Amino acid sequence: MTASQHHPATLALQSLFTLANETEWEIARGMGLNLTDFRALSVLGLSGPVTVGKLAEELGATPATTTAIVSRLESRGYVARRRSTDDRRQVQVNATATSFTRIMSLMLPLMTATNEHLRALPAADQRVVTDFLDAAQRLMRDHLHALSEKDAR
Template sequence: MTAPQQHPAASALQGLFTLANETEREVARILGLNLTDYRALSALAQTGPVTVGKLAEDLGATPATTTAIVSRMESRGYVERHRSTDDRRHVQVSVTPAANRGIMNLIRPLMTATNEHIKALPADHRAVVADFLDVAQHLMRDHLHTLSEKDAR
């Protein structure tokens, strides 16, 4: 039995997913982090300061696991905790400026090249690419949610 033929765009997207995963692993390796810690660091870099509870929710991890991740990264200088001046019980976690620069130095060449390529496209093509990627992102999120629901059963 053979698998149904995929559209070339779907095959290219699958290849992009694989490369994204490999790139993520390599960036984590260069930073001296395991993949879980890098994903937490990356999430923090994208969202800005959040509580450990919110980070746990974003990662789909338990608060206890996320606290351990934050503690490891804090001890290595990648993140810092900030107590609220209004309520000292509230603690937010953020990426240190040095860690943020490190991530950006590794990611910027790809982001710059991608941005330049997209800017060089005709406006109608840019809109189609953006729409396609937006739909692909929603499909991935929905699929992840479906997989997570099946795993919870």
């Protein structure tokens, strides 16, 4: 299939994915992290406190590798380990306020510009954009799941 056979929005979305990957790399670099460590930090930022084992599952890494990632992030002040209040044998890992502040300092200009652009649109258009992005997320999540299932076979 050639580019001309795809809807312009599909092509724009593909370009956005590429830019998002490049932006992720630059944010990681700006924080002094490699991409794997930054992705772990991103998972923690979205999921809240989790065990190293659960984080390893999310990353598709071994617990030993994930422990090393957590140690590197902890040494930079980006994550903290805390004993679980439910089970004192279990250690939870969570992103710190420092990591949130640092990520926001790097992302805020883009978030502000995007917010201003969206708010300038009529309310009906804002809903269309939001609905499209929600659908794109679902499609991407489904595709990712299908790819993961294929790899597992």
